[in-house]
Amino acid sequence: MKTYFFLGKGGVGKTTASAAWSVGLAHSGMKTLVASIDPAHNLGDAFAIRLGDRITHVGDNLDAVEVNIEDMIRAYLDELSVKMKHTYSYMSAMNIDGYFDILKNSPGIEEYATMEAIKKFVALTEYGVVVFDTPPTGMTIRVLAMPRVSLLWTEQLIKMRKRILATRGMVENVQGKFEAEVDGEKVVLSSREKEDPIMQELVSYREELLALKDMFSSDQSYVEIVTMAEDLALSETKRIIESLGKFKIRVRAIYLNKFFAMANPPEEIQGKMEEQERVVGRMKAEIRGIEVKNIPLLRKSPRGINELLDVYSKYLV
Amino acid sequence: MRRLLDSLKQSFRTFDKGMREDATSLIRKQLDEEENVFALLTMGVFSGIPSPPTGVVLRILPHMSREIAVMNKRSAGLDDVFSQTLGTFDID
Ligand SMILES: Nc1ncnc2c1ncn2[C@@H]1O[C@H](COP(=O)(O)OP(=O)(O)OP(=O)(O)O)[C@@H](O)[C@H]1O
Ligand SMILES: [Mg+2]
Numbered sequence: 001m002k003t004y005f006f007l008g009k010g011g012v013g014k015t016t017a018s019a020a021w022s023v024g025l026a027h028s029g030m031k032t033l034v035a036s037i038d039p040a041h042n043l044g045d046a047f048a049i050r051l052g053d054r055i056t057h058v059g060d061n062l063d064a065v066e067v068n069i070e071d072m073i074r075a076y077l078d079e080l081s082v083k084m085k086h087t088y089s090y091m092s093a094m095n096i097d098g099y100f101d102i103l104k105n106s107p108g109i110e111e112y113a114t115m116e117a118i119k120k121f122v123a124l125t126e127y128g129v130v131v132f133d134t135p136p137t138g139m140t141i142r143v144l145a146m147p148r149v150s151l152l153w154t155e156q157l158i159k160m161r162k163r164i165l166a167t168r169g170m171v172e173n174v175q176g177k178f179e180a181e182v183d184g185e186k187v188v189l190s191s192r193e194k195e196d197p198i199m200q201e202l203v204s205y206r207e208e209l210l211a212l213k214d215m216f217s218s219d220q221s222y223v224e225i226v227t228m229a230e231d232l233a234l235s236e237t238k239r240i241i242e243s244l245g246k247f248k249i250r251v252r253a254i255y256l257n258k259f260f261a262m263a264n265p266p267e268e269i270q271g272k273m274e275e276q277e278r279v280v281g282r283m284k285a286e287i288r289g290i291e292v293k294n295i296p297l298l299r300k301s302p303r304g305i306n307e308l309l310d311v312y313s314k315y316l317v
Numbered sequence: 318m319r320r321l322l323d324s325l326k327q328s329f330r331t332f333d334k335g336m337r338e339d340a341t342s343l344i345r346k347q348l349d350e351e352e353n354v355f356a357l358l359t360m361g362v363f364s365g366i367p368s369p370p371t372g373v374v375l376r377i378l379p380h381m382s383r384e385i386a387v388m389n390k391r392s393a394g395l396d397d398v399f400s401q402t403l404g405t406f407d408i409d
Binding site: 076080083084103106107108109111112115116146149150153154157160161163164167168170171174187189197198201202205 | 344345347348351352354355358359368369370371372373374375376377378379380381383
């Protein structure tokens with residue numbers, strides 16, 4: 001499966017570009033899913049239909065979905081909280097609710113849920129391609145970096161856990177099976193990795209993270225940057241390429257959207273047009289090995305399959 | 318990001334060292350200590366201590382009853398928890 005992430009700051013045209021790209025791929029015969037993981041969805045607007053949490057058929061070979069990250073977090077935490085109220089009988093319900101209030105607002109929870117959403121979609125083997133319309137740049141980079149960062153932590157925690165189990169084993173050697181009292185209830189604690197649920201969870205999470213990390217940096221996964229031909233965009237784009245590079249994630253193409261293409265520009269925008277030329281020139285010279293393409297400022301915002309296909313075939317391929 | 322990763326590695330190294338020392342004496346006390354560090358490190362989000370990515374926390378949370386119990390037992394003396402945690406992180 002191929003994945004494409006369209007990345008850029010707010011309003012530059014991520015949704016338009018990712019929608020057009022997905023329409024183009026579907027048109028060329030690939031079974032395609034376009035998924036918005038931006039909490040401020042507007043993928044439905046691009047297709048001129050209402051989208052939601054359910055995967056919806058929007059055209060030949062093409063399905064679309066808008067993930068409600070906030071609902072996902074809520075549902076997940078609710079489920080977890082119910083499970084915990086069962087197992088943690090000694091903790092008062094109020095205590096657990098307090099924990100979950102903290103979790104709901106803990107930094108990184110949105111990135112985590114977004115990563116989970118990505119994981120869910122790439123597991124859908126009926127698609128040949130998944131195109132992601134992403135939240136603004138910073139957030140997306142954190143999500144793409146997450147498997148690597150989490151992996152580092154998970155590996156260290158596995159090491160610590162191994163040591164705990166080894167120490168437990170020593171206690172076992174002296175006094176037999178290790179028992180502990182958790183608020184009056186006696187529990188037997190195993191020193192074997194296979195019987196320690198925390199170790200098992202860490203190990204299986206490590207597997208998932210490894211798979212995701214490998215996928216993000218494989219040659220089947222592409223990041224496309226959408227930006228505009230402005231002076232500031234140059235250094236910003238370089239920064240994005242550099243931070244993604246650290247996580248071994250490659251950028252395939254840069255789209256300069258809303259490009260003024262005019263034979264005889266009025267004087268008022270001549271300065272702007274010079275800036276454009278300058279930026280395009282420098283981008284092509286200073287950023288090697290990445291395609292740079294212009295998408296002109298269109299007379300009208302592209303809406304619906306036909307107009308999106310038009311954008312794709314004229315400007316994206 | 319690089320800097321963050323490096324400083325993470327550094328602090329893990331510190332844990333590592335601390336956990337290796339003194340392996341024979343008072344094994345039980347050591348076990349308590351190790352489990353407490355593990356709990357503080359992974360469940361620190363509940364007390365504002367720098368934490369692993371939320372995903373990792375969420376994954377092991379359902380199995381953390383014993384370590385949370387250990388942690389709660391200790392937080393009877395709150396000052397103690399904080400001084401221990403800061404000690405773990407090498408902050409004075
Ligand atoms: N090349 C273009 N010519 C004309 N209009 C465009 C072009 N590209 C995008 N637009 C319009 O600009 C607006 C913003 O584009 P779009 O929604 O694709 O950006 P976005 O990056 O997804 O924004 P957000 O961050 O708000 O989700 C939309 O109304 C879209 O139709
Ligand atoms: Mg958008």
